[in-house]
Amino acid sequence: MKTIHDIQEEIVSEFEAFDDWMDKYNYLIELSRDLPAIDTRYKVTENLINGCQSKVWLNGEYENGIIRFTADSDAIITKGIVSLLIRVLSDRTPKEIIDADLEFIDRIGLRQNLSPTRSNGLLSMIKQMKLYALAYQARYEKMNE
Amino acid sequence: MEFNIQQVRNDFPILSRQVYGKPLVYLDNGATTQKPRVVIDCINNYHTSLNSSIHRGVHFLSDQATEAFENARETVRRFINARHAHEVIFTPGTTAAINNLAFAFGERYIAPGDEIIVTEMEHHANIVPWQMLCERKQARLKVIPFTDQGLLQTETLQQLINDKTKLIAVIHVSNTLGTVNPVADIISLAHRHSIPVLVDGAQSVQHLSIDVSKTDCDFFVFSGHKAYGPTGIGVLYAKEKWLEEMPPFQGGGEMVDVVTFEKTTWNELPFKFEAGTPNYIGAIALAEALKYLTSLGAGNILEYEHQLLRYGTEKLLALGYVTLYGSAPDKSSILSFNINGVHPYDAGMVLDKAGIAVRTGTHCAQPVMQHFGIDGTIRASLALYNTTDELDILADTLQKVKTMFG
Numbered sequence: 001m002k003t004i005h006d007i008q009e010e011i012v013s014e015f016e017a018f019d020d021w022m023d024k025y026n027y028l029i030e031l032s033r034d035l036p037a038i039d040t041r042y043k044v045t046e047n048l049i050n051g052c053q054s055k056v057w058l059n060g061e062y063e064n065g066i067i068r069f070t071a072d073s074d075a076i077i078t079k080g081i082v083s084l085l086i087r088v089l090s091d092r093t094p095k096e097i098i099d100a101d102l103e104f105i106d107r108i109g110l111r112q113n114l115s116p117t118r119s120n121g122l123l124s125m126i127k128q129m130k131l132y133a134l135a136y137q138a139r140y141e142k143m144n145e
Numbered sequence: 146m147e148f149n150i151q152q153v154r155n156d157f158p159i160l161s162r163q164v165y166g167k168p169l170v171y172l173d174n175g176a177t178t179q180k181p182r183v184v185i186d187c188i189n190n191y192h193t194s195l196n197s198s199i200h201r202g203v204h205f206l207s208d209q210a211t212e213a214f215e216n217a218r219e220t221v222r223r224f225i226n227a228r229h230a231h232e233v234i235f236t237p238g239t240t241a242a243i244n245n246l247a248f249a250f251g252e253r254y255i256a257p258g259d260e261i262i263v264t265e266m267e268h269h270a271n272i273v274p275w276q277m278l279c280e281r282k283q284a285r286l287k288v289i290p291f292t293d294q295g296l297l298q299t300e301t302l303q304q305l306i307n308d309k310t311k312l313i314a315v316i317h318v319s320n321t322l323g324t325v326n327p328v329a330d331i332i333s334l335a336h337r338h339s340i341p342v343l344v345d346g347a348q349s350v351q352h353l354s355i356d357v358s359k360t361d362c363d364f365f366v367f368s369g370h371k372a373y374g375p376t377g378i379g380v381l382y383a384k385e386k387w388l389e390e391m392p393p394f395q396g397g398g399e400m401v402d403v404v405t406f407e408k409t410t411w412n413e414l415p416f417k418f419e420a421g422t423p424n425y426i427g428a429i430a431l432a433e434a435l436k437y438l439t440s441l442g443a444g445n446i447l448e449y450e451h452q453l454l455r456y457g458t459e460k461l462l463a464l465g466y467v468t469l470y471g472s473a474p475d476k477s478s479i480l481s482f483n484i485n486g487v488h489p490y491d492a493g494m495v496l497d498k499a500g501i502a503v504r505t506g507t508h509c510a511q512p513v514m515q516h517f518g519i520d521g522t523i524r525a526s527l528a529l530y531n532t533t534d535e536l537d538i539l540a541d542t543l544q545k546v547k548t549m550f551g
Contacts, residue, residue: 021165021498022545029549053490053506053521074520075488076550 028080175526322471323479
């Protein structure tokens, strides 16, 4: 099975194919369409990460030692980036998620999208994913120790 | 004097730069304007050869700096046509001016049950300080609504006013809709009931001729950085009567007369309201920006910007898939819109990469978004150095956005 590192490398090489920003954005639009729909019962205020610019909904569920994330956004480019984050961090153990260093964002030139001032919900989304991991680790894994 | 756009553009060094390898198309002037070379040089010269704290030193430099600072106050007075220079208080900006005023005015005049009127199209900076005051004093905030066209329903004002009304605070030019509000009419109605009026000039001072004596407003506030001056400097104009009566909003050096541990008496106007070392170089550079505007001619600026706005409006509407917010007959320099079916943030991201600077989101005016039931808009805000070519680039890029997302 591919590691978080392997998937990040994969994404970086996919983006290397584009030398134009519009192509990168077109690819993100494509990725946004591939993002599996979030169950409507999870697209609720409790799961809303409210940015000033765009909104993100995130849900995480723990099963058999791994966390499965589903998410959505009202802005398409944000949703494209959301789909990359899901691809990297979903179906992973809490420990893998907590330890993950998401360097691919920088390498594919999307770092500005994660600046706190952008307020598009993405930075908070990553924090929220790590918080899910911490919470599930505390709830299920420490219990078994 | 003739308004020569190429010459004007040459006055602004930043306009010749590129972003992402494309010529900068700067359409975020409602947020902040770029600075002409005279302002940049002024800041540099003062730091290089005249820097000294004002009103305090007995030495040559302090005298020179003090004189320049007080000349700056006089330049502002002339620009807004106030009666006295001591009615011009320097503040860090519009937001600070309103917050400070809300504090001082509230301390002096607001009691439980009193009412303050604002409009539905205010910037948060002209809502929240009044809400905070109402909270502190158990007072009430009332709101003049606007129509879908973006016009204040001033006919409701008569019903909103009663003997508890203590102040009306109104935005001169809406930062989201561009509406130029009929402040003179509002002021004359308010004054018939002896109610003072604050005009928020953050989006008007750089576009329209301001005459506080003629409109007879009690308070007028604006920011330097939206009027081609530096950041961190702004103005609170208030009629002498109010400044005499209100307590200072900050204590410290410069604003005092006699200090003992028993009692402190206040310095005369305007110093009573300028505690601490003011941003004197900011004030001096702001005056330079206002002189620059005067040299171009208020009438020329108004006419040129009006043409630009009309051109931009027609260009956007011709696309056929754009919803424009704010279509008041009297409108200034703001194009707030959405591409139907496209999230404003997505549009903004693509515009950015085309070298176009716009703002997307709620523009610190969430009640305006709530009025239209939308999450945000794309806002292209124009300045005197923008061109019809730039508006063509905007329209062409919006076409690309529509193709990508539509």
